[in-house]
Amino acid sequence: MSIQQNLLQIKSLLPSNVTLVAVSKTKPVEDLMEAYNAGQRIFGENKIQEMTEKWQQMPKDIEWHMIGHVQSNKVKYMVPYVKLIHGVDSLKLLKEINRQAARWRKNINCLLQIHIAEEETKFGLDENELIELLNSDEFKEMSNVKVIGLMGMATFTENQEQIKKEFDNLKSIFDKSKKLKTENCQLNTLSMGMSGDYQLAIDCGSTMVRIGSSIFGSR
Numbered sequence: 001m002s003i004q005q006n007l008l009q010i011k012s013l014l015p016s017n018v019t020l021v022a023v024s025k026t027k028p029v030e031d032l033m034e035a036y037n038a039g040q041r042i043f044g045e046n047k048i049q050e051m052t053e054k055w056q057q058m059p060k061d062i063e064w065h066m067i068g069h070v071q072s073n074k075v076k077y078m079v080p081y082v083k084l085i086h087g088v089d090s091l092k093l094l095k096e097i098n099r100q101a102a103r104w105r106k107n108i109n110c111l112l113q114i115h116i117a118e119e120e121t122k123f124g125l126d127e128n129e130l131i132e133l134l135n136s137d138e139f140k141e142m143s144n145v146k147v148i149g150l151m152g153m154a155t156f157t158e159n160q161e162q163i164k165k166e167f168d169n170l171k172s173i174f175d176k177s178k179k180l181k182t183e184n185c186q187l188n189t190l191s192m193g194m195s196g197d198y199q200l201a202i203d204c205g206s207t208m209v210r211i212g213s214s215i216f217g218s219r
């Protein structure tokens, strides 16, 4: 099937409250344009250099999401155009995003990444670190970032029950921390689910899925 057909089929299966991020990392601009021409306006990339090049070449009504791990020293390069940063996993990084956003007089939306997988390698905060961060005075004083939700990645496994357990865990952390509403924190987005597990993620309460290979083919 073509990129357009893949995209339209996936979209037809998504509930209306679930946002689709088309993960276009490693794919050429022609492929992104095919998705764009089929109506897709939200694209996810995981490398700043690649995102910048594609941003320059693509129409300007696209929302660019940074879905990969972000290094503090790279933040300044994406602040001019990034719409949402999914993988924020420390107060230090949030501080740098706030600092760079202030220089551009912008407000940057962020998701805090929660560690839900068994693998040690996946980035993210645990529940206590999340609560601590959201309650810290340092965070409350940041006026150029807004935390609008949480993001997580399940363990890379075929075991559906394991994945479901991890998604349920993230959803429960999301529901609990929703109560911590402040000026720059209002959790309404739950980014979980990729090509292999997005249907399960939606059943578990996801409101944003990040889908790459099922749209653009394998990488």
Ligand SMILES: *Cc1c(COP(=O)(O)O)cnc(C)c1O
Pocket (backbone or CB within 6 Å): 023, 025, 046, 067, 068, 153, 193, 194, 195, 196, 210, 211, 212, 213, 214
């Ligand atoms: C690559 C990537 C995806 C998309 O993965 P697919 O399996 O191709 O859908 C989603 N989220 C993150 C964080 C990624 O790095």
